Amino acid sequence: MHGIRAERIEKRLGGNDVLRGMDIDVRPGEILSILGSSGSGKSTLLRCLNLLTIPDRGDIWIHGEKLAIRAASQHGGPAAILDQRQVRKARASVGMVFQSFNLWPHKTALENVTEGPVLIKGLRRNAAADLGHHYLAKVGLSGKADSYPHHLSGGQQQRVAIARALAMEPRVLLFDEPTSALDPELVGEVLRVMAALAGEGRTMVIVTHEMAFAREVSTRAAFMHRGLIEEESPPRQFFFSPVSSRLRGFLASHR
Ligand SMILES: Nc1ncnc2c1ncn2[C@@H]1O[C@H](COP(=O)(O)OP(=O)(O)OP(=O)(O)O)[C@@H](O)[C@H]1O
Numbered sequence: 001m002h003g004i005r006a007e008r009i010e011k012r013l014g015g016n017d018v019l020r021g022m023d024i025d026v027r028p029g030e031i032l033s034i035l036g037s038s039g040s041g042k043s044t045l046l047r048c049l050n051l052l053t054i055p056d057r058g059d060i061w062i063h064g065e066k067l068a069i070r071a072a073s074q075h076g077g078p079a080a081i082l083d084q085r086q087v088r089k090a091r092a093s094v095g096m097v098f099q100s101f102n103l104w105p106h107k108t109a110l111e112n113v114t115e116g117p118v119l120i121k122g123l124r125r126n127a128a129a130d131l132g133h134h135y136l137a138k139v140g141l142s143g144k145a146d147s148y149p150h151h152l153s154g155g156q157q158q159r160v161a162i163a164r165a166l167a168m169e170p171r172v173l174l175f176d177e178p179t180s181a182l183d184p185e186l187v188g189e190v191l192r193v194m195a196a197l198a199g200e201g202r203t204m205v206i207v208t209h210e211m212a213f214a215r216e217v218s219t220r221a222a223f224m225h226r227g228l229i230e231e232e233s234p235p236r237q238f239f240f241s242p243v244s245s246r247l248r249g250f251l252a253s254h255r
Contacts, residue, residue, distance in 0.1 A: 003028045032204070036224030112161075131167050175207065
């Protein structure tokens, strides 16, 4: 079991301090839901956790192993001199599922899932295909291995994207509003897959506006405001006895 921890993460984008010294500690097997208004920095935080975006400052540990961000950023342009092995390692060990699926349109579901294991992990095609079939079955898509994305519903495409993340056998899974782009009737099938993964004791960080899901599935919920976590607690306390008036207002407006 693996966790992820970040300390004092700062990120400035387009002249805005988007993350202002964020701390986050997701212990092995925890399901952390992150809620917050649009623009509070939720996506940027997730992207920093797997180095899709390089933080300006701060430290990140994946399963206890520290990524060398601070050392790099002290010597000038952080992105320019960051150790590329660290970046590859972070991306391989922290899987990410995006709002917009991001599947390759000209590859089948199976090819979408096996591409990472083949190209990044060097798996042979046959072994990768076995792995791909395994994870497609896990997300309920055994019969869709040869389908192209445009023949799949949004919910099915998102489940392929989840299988693709799982096939890299990551230590931590990040979800960035995974159901926001879906028609309402397709949301449930994706949430059910995510709930099943949560039940397996995986470590997951989920940015979501699905209040009922966050309340029922997370082990902890966090409320972000202007680049910081303003309140964080187990779901029962978070949703039923929020402390800050801002979180109370947010929850009232998202009922
Ligand atoms: N590449 C960028 N360049 C400039 N500004 C950016 C960039 N990416 C994000 N921002 C700004 O940073 C702020 C936080 O963005 P972010 O996407 O992290 O917020 P969010 O909480 O995920 O919002 P949402 O719920 O709308 O997705 C926003 O004001 C956004 O406009």
